[in-house]
Amino acid sequence: MMDAVRTKWMGLLIPIISILLAFLAGAVIMVLSGNNPITGYAALVSGIFGTPYDFGETLQRMTPLIFSGLAVAFAFRAGLLNIGVEGQLIVGWFTAVIAGIVVDLPTLIHIPFAIAAGALAGALWGAVPGFLKARFEVHEVIVTIMMNYIAMHVTNSLIRTYFLESGQRTAIVNESASLESTFLSELTNFSRLHWGFFIAAAACVVMWFILWKMKRGFELRSVGYNKNASMYAGMSVKGNIVLSMTISGAFAGAGGAMVGLGTYGYANILPAFTNIGFDGIAVALLGASTSIGIFLAAFLFGGLQQGANMMQATAGVSPELVEIVIALIIFFVASGYVIRWAIDRIASRKGEK
Amino acid sequence: MDYVIEMNNIRKEFPGIVANDNITLQVKQGEIHALLGENGAGKSTLMNVLFGLYQPERGEIKVRGEQVEINDPNKANDLGIGMVHQHFMLVQNFTVTENIILGSEPTRRGAVNLKKAEKDVQEISDRYGLRVDPKAKIEDISVGMQQRVEILKTLYRGAEILIFDEPTASLTPQEIKELINIMHNLINEGKSIILITHKLKEILQVCDRCTVIRRGQGIGTVDVEGATESSLAEMMVGREVNFSVEKTPASPKDVVLDVQDLVVEDARKYDIVDHLNLQVRAGEIVGLAGVDGNGQTELIEALTGLRPVKSGKISISGSETSKYKPRKVTEAGVGHIPQDRHKHGLVLDFTIGENILLQTYYQKPFSNKGILNYNKMYEKAKELIEEYDVRTPHEKTPARSLSGGNQQKAIIAREIDRSPDLLIAAQPTRGLDVGAIEFIHSKLVEERDKGRAVLLVSLELDEVLNVSDKIAVIYEGKIVEVVEADQTDEQELGLLMAGGQKEAGEATT
Numbered sequence: 104m105m106d107a108v109r110t111k112w113m114g115l116l117i118p119i120i121s122i123l124l125a126f127l128a129g130a131v132i133m134v135l136s137g138n139n140p141i142t143g144y145a146a147l148v149s150g151i152f153g154t155p156y157d158f159g160e161t162l163q164r165m166t167p168l169i170f171s172g173l174a175v176a177f178a179f180r181a182g183l184l185n186i187g188v189e190g191q192l193i194v195g196w197f198t199a200v201i202a203g204i205v206v207d208l209p210t211l212i213h214i215p216f217a218i219a220a221g222a223l224a225g226a227l228w229g230a231v232p233g234f235l236k237a238r239f240e241v242h243e244v245i246v247t248i249m250m251n252y253i254a255m256h257v258t259n260s261l262i263r264t265y266f267l268e269s270g271q272r273t274a275i276v277n278e279s280a281s282l283e284s285t286f287l288s289e290l291t292n293f294s295r296l297h298w299g300f301f302i303a304a305a306a307c308v309v310m311w312f313i314l315w316k317m318k319r320g321f322e323l324r325s326v327g328y329n330k331n332a333s334m335y336a337g338m339s340v341k342g343n344i345v346l347s348m349t350i351s352g353a354f355a356g357a358g359g360a361m362v363g364l365g366t367y368g369y370a371n372i373l374p375a376f377t378n379i380g381f382d383g384i385a386v387a388l389l390g391a392s393t394s395i396g397i398f399l400a401a402f403l404f405g406g407l408q409q410g411a412n413m414m415q416a417t418a419g420v421s422p423e424l425v426e427i428v429i430a431l432i433i434f435f436v437a438s439g440y441v442i443r444w445a446i447d448r449i450a451s452r453k454g455e456k
Numbered sequence: 457m458d459y460v461i462e463m464n465n466i467r468k469e470f471p472g473i474v475a476n477d478n479i480t481l482q483v484k485q486g487e488i489h490a491l492l493g494e495n496g497a498g499k500s501t502l503m504n505v506l507f508g509l510y511q512p513e514r515g516e517i518k519v520r521g522e523q524v525e526i527n528d529p530n531k532a533n534d535l536g537i538g539m540v541h542q543h544f545m546l547v548q549n550f551t552v553t554e555n556i557i558l559g560s561e562p563t564r565r566g567a568v569n570l571k572k573a574e575k576d577v578q579e580i581s582d583r584y585g586l587r588v589d590p591k592a593k594i595e596d597i598s599v600g601m602q603q604r605v606e607i608l609k610t611l612y613r614g615a616e617i618l619i620f621d622e623p624t625a626s627l628t629p630q631e632i633k634e635l636i637n638i639m640h641n642l643i644n645e646g647k648s649i650i651l652i653t654h655k656l657k658e659i660l661q662v663c664d665r666c667t668v669i670r671r672g673q674g675i676g677t678v679d680v681e682g683a684t685e686s687s688l689a690e691m692m693v694g695r696e697v698n699f700s701v702e703k704t705p706a707s708p709k710d711v712v713l714d715v716q717d718l719v720v721e722d723a724r725k726y727d728i729v730d731h732l733n734l735q736v737r738a739g740e741i742v743g744l745a746g747v748d749g750n751g752q753t754e755l756i757e758a759l760t761g762l763r764p765v766k767s768g769k770i771s772i773s774g775s776e777t778s779k780y781k782p783r784k785v786t787e788a789g790v791g792h793i794p795q796d797r798h799k800h801g802l803v804l805d806f807t808i809g810e811n812i813l814l815q816t817y818y819q820k821p822f823s824n825k826g827i828l829n830y831n832k833m834y835e836k837a838k839e840l841i842e843e844y845d846v847r848t849p850h851e852k853t854p855a856r857s858l859s860g861g862n863q864q865k866a867i868i869a870r871e872i873d874r875s876p877d878l879l880i881a882a883q884p885t886r887g888l889d890v891g892a893i894e895f896i897h898s899k900l901v902e903e904r905d906k907g908r909a910v911l912l913v914s915l916e917l918d919e920v921l922n923v924s925d926k927i928a929v930i931y932e933g934k935i936v937e938v939v940e941a942d943q944t945d946e947q948e949l950g951l952l953m954a955g956g957q958k959e960a961g962e963a964t965t
């Protein structure tokens with residue numbers, strides 16, 4: 104019975120221990136660099152929860168992270184490493200914004216239309232590596248990395264040549280396509296929190312539903328675990344590879360739409376990657392590729408990014424430290440095996456006594 | 457000190473199940489000690505405890521009279537205990553030597569000394585008659601050879617006590633003979649062996665003593681001398697076991713499977729199935745006998761849509777299926793018990809229930825408009841788990857944590873329950889205990905009597921002879937002879953399988 108309880112909590116215990124260890128290591132680094140870790144972390148926490156504004160910004164930051172986390176996790180469930188979430192997100196952002204600018208529709212139609220346009224662009228961007236993998240066995244990691252660069256440069260050049268409005272960006276999307284919410288913004292002391300947060304939460308439910316309730320999800324997971332057995336059971340391995348990359352890309356593209364229609368209201372020429380897509384890998388890893396896990400992990404990473412500002416402002420800790428903590432969390436989660444082993448050790452030692 | 461190994465009153469629990477409950481095993485120096493028990497009785501678990509992979513909740517372990525605590529396999533190695541697992545743990549694109557030294561590389565000034573290692577490996581190989589090429593790549597060598605590499609690995613690390621977990625389950629009869637020779641060599645060199653096997657003949661042939669466990673309980677230890685197959689079986693199952701298959705003469709009807717002039721290529725583009733003709737009728741069991749590697753695997757894969765047909769024709773119940781994908785073949789009325797259960801048969805990370813529904817999840821009532829009804833799925837799974845006596849704590853237990861034999865029973869339940877027109881059973885009883893084998897064989901006969909066609913592919917002649925009505929002998933990709941099962945014997949089959957001709961005198965009878 105001990106064992107049953109142990110396995111059940113292990114999945115939760117490892118991320119939590121990883122996070123604690125990472126914060127502990129962060130504290131050591133703060134001490135070594137001459138800062139007080141207590142004031143440092145106090146600043147971090149108040150940077151997340153301190154004011155309604157900070158909290159609103161945290162939720163705003165976590166919105167696209169949820170999507171990029173879901174995108175990585177969805178492909179991962181089918182046994183694929185989608186490193187191209189970044190690119191899929193960029194094309195989704197761009198396409199959603201353009202759909203928000205060039206057409207005029209009633210709000211209730213325009214918003215879904217613009218989000219769908221973004222998701223579709225991301226889906227196409229994800230389908231290409233999926234197809235190349237299924238048809239020619241080209242490794243998806245290589246193709247998706249290349250497509251990240253293509254995404255960034257192509258959208259940049261499209262903005263530059265066709266849609267440049269002021270400075271480095273496009274026009275603002277029509278009111279009817281905007282996810283901005285005066286209500287949410289006022290509620291949170293004029294943060295940039297927008298309706299997209301709720302859409303992201305709904306997306307978590309969507310992924311859970313597809314993977315665990317739908318026939319397709321059963322097949323996707325099966326292919327992810329064992330291609331031979333899936334083929335034996337009459338599933339289309341190639342079809343499912345393409346499908347999983349397509350849906351993964353759609354999640355990423357929708358995440359881009361949140362940024363474009365909600366946070367900024369425009370698309371701009373990107374000097375570098377947004378990193379939201381790459382952070383999605385960490386979010387999915389920490390969240391163990393589950394919907395709830397991703398939601399919580401996105402909150403953590405969004406909060407860390409937001410709280411980093413306050414750390415610098417009030418405690419004088421450089422924001423790079425937060426990045427180190429994030430990196431350490433990833434490191435410790437990735438070495439979860441070692442932690443599991445250590446827990447087992449301690450538990451069995453206790454059992455004997 | 458009499459015993460090299462003493463495991464006293466061992467208890468090991470898993471979530472929802474007591475795998476070992478108060479088991480005692482005592483192994484004498486220089487003996488081959490059999491460990492016998494039904495599928496899921498707890499044999500592998502007990503050996504994993506001895507090898508330091510699991511920690512027991514209770515009980516003590518003594519090695520050469522000294523009480524020890526074995527917390528990990530390295531400790532087991534240090535104590536001279538080596539284990540050859542049922543599923544090998546070799547790196548496919550490494551050479552034999554690289555695999556053997558992995559983790560204990562001999563170094564000279566920090567660099568791995570491969571030359572010396574190769575020499576050492578060669579030396580051990582020669583001493584025990586393992587005939588292993590130290591420079592060969594794992595992916596290029598046979599299953600039997602891979603197993604000998606595993607044996608070598610334990611010897612290289614200085615093992616004095618060797619544990620074999622079902623070593624003969626995946627071997628050909630020839631390879632089994634070689635393995636038995638090797639075991640004798642090991643004993644002559646002063647080693648001790650613990651052998652897990654479901655084949656009672658092997659126990660009688662090579663073992664000195666035998667410990668029996670049943671559902672996690674130790675039943676006792678007996679001397680093999682004086683024991684018989686049925687006495688061992690009874691001790692293990694707790695009732696009398698019927699070794700011969702009970703069946704009435706077959707009454708074959710229409711042709712269900714019709715294979716004409718079939719050519720199939722293997723991975724190296726060689727015509728491994730070479731203009732093969734074969735028919736199986738409704739209401740009969742046709743056994744396919746042959747030495748491993750004569751095209752059986754590729755034939756089955758072609759029949760089930762897993763491998764493309766180069767030329768020729770396959771028809772099932774009158775419709776041509778040569779170009780069908782696996783799903784369409786299944787829907788044409790084919791059930792397939794695959795020979796490699798971990799490769800094709802199971803998604804190990806799915807629950808056992810999901811695995812039982814692997815062929816039917818997309819049909820009503822399990823799936824409706826793309827949505828799965830998990831309640832219905834698990835209801836069905838539960839039914840089959842009971843009917844086929846799959847021993848698992850729960851239908852939602854991951855397939856990975858079932859014992860090998862119970863995994864196999866789940867596959868068989870899935871494939872037979874649909875009562876397909878044509879059932880292709882490849883090594884269906886591999887890794888099953890005698891009681892389960894009896895049950896599966898009677899199921900196959902039951903299907904036959906329902907008017908289904910059964911193609912039984914097995915490397916074990918006993919099984920082919922006992923269960924089949926007709927026996928088709930495959931040699932170099934062709935069916936060289938079809939004989940009535942009750943008019944032939946092991947000797948004649950052996951001759952045919954080696955490419956010999958049927959004697960003229962017998963052919964007329």
Ligand SMILES: Nc1ncnc2c1ncn2[C@@H]1O[C@H](COP(=O)(O)OP(=O)(O)OP(=O)(O)O)[C@@H](O)[C@H]1O
Nearest residue numbers: 470475495496497498499500501857858859860861
């Ligand atoms: N890692 C595990 N986690 C949970 N349960 C397990 C695990 N390993 C084994 N079990 C359970 O313990 C019991 C004993 O399993 P074990 O593998 O020892 O059987 P076995 O005697 O080797 O059977 P077989 O002849 O089929 O190989 C089974 O009921 C199995 O489901």
Ligand SMILES: [Mg+2]
Nearest residue numbers: 499500859860
């Ligand atoms: Mg076993």
